[in-house]
């Protein structure tokens with residue numbers, strides 16, 4: 118069935134004050150236009166999308182944050198004659214694709230905005246009679262197999278039967294910039310996705326631990342950013358890589374072996390914080406999930422974050438691996454993260470799980486951590 122347009126709906130955006138809503142709507146409109154070739158208008162909490170290629174648009178709108186649901190629709194005028202003709206044609210098309218016949222239990226749902234010579238119920242009954250007249254289907258308002266929606270908006274009426282789920286959240290770019298510490302693992306791409314869903318524009322920072330990790334891990338990072346960029350129309354993720362192997366090597370030779378992971382993570386936060394300040398981002402995000410691995414205990418979290426100027430947000434902190442993996446599968450990052458990249462060879466046999474804050478402070482001071490990180494920071498290319 119060839120639709121005339123797609124009607125999309127937003128959720129949280131509608132709860133904002135007029136001024137903020139206008140700004141968020143503009144951002145959403147730009148993000149949609151960056152994703153698909155279409156004319157887009159927003160009016161009274163509905164987004165009217167006229168794409169050049171409907172199949173492409175239906176696929177891509179699944180990945181535009183801010184959209185809660187959308188419906189390919191046909192359009193007519195809000196008079197009984199026009200609605201009768203349009204509903205009749207719509208019913209024929211539903212019949213052609215096997216969704217409507219004499220055995221189908223159906224309902225008409227009518228919503229109205231504006232002044233009309235009919236109530237919503239009267240229009241629903243009228244349209245229902247058109248369908249019954251053509252196909253002798255039975256009306257079932259409680260458990261319909263098919264619902265035909267009529268949205269009467271002033272002089273225009275839209276007819277549709279599908280509500281496709283969008284990703285929800287807030288339009289990308291409405292909540293400022295964050296630096297995401299993105300590894301090649303399962304968790305950090307999910308953390309990044311969740312912050313994008315809350316409207317954040319992302320700069321992804323990968324700490325390249327070669328020779329302790331392989332070039333495959335770097336490739337996985339790049340593939341993960343490409344996958345996440347399918348959700349980033351309007352504000353694509355920028356990739357940044359810091360050469361981190363020399364710093365790690367220094368930690369291994371100058372600090373207690375047990376502390377390698379603490380110093381590694383603490384250094385990553387500091388570099389990400391420095392980058393955030395340089396590019397005017399407001400926060401750093403990571404994929405920590407409390408207790409998931411030995412290094413992600415509360416004492417370790419405190420010891421690795423105690424001396425930072427930028428907030429570290431960990432959106433997965435309360436989720437378990439199954440919950441995280443489910444999201445990763447849904448957003449298409451799981452398969453990439455699962456590729457074997459050889460892991461990190463710098464991890465000691467017995468990593469610290471209960472870091473002593475004072476000792477960590479002392480070791481950071483002894484190895485002159487900040488100075489060493491300055492050298493690493495210089496390796497980031499823009």
Ligand SMILES: Nc1ncnc2c1ncn2[C@@H]1O[C@H](COP(=O)(O)OP(=O)(O)OP(=O)(O)O)[C@@H](O)[C@H]1O
Pocket residue numbers: 298299300301302303304305306322323324325326385402403404405410
């Ligand atoms: N090489 C890296 N580059 C950038 N960030 C990293 C890197 N390694 C770890 N991180 C960050 O630190 C967090 C916790 O580190 P951990 O060593 O548990 O990660 P991982 O298991 O390699 O990957 P993930 O947590 O993404 O599954 C990661 O979620 C990520 O945000």
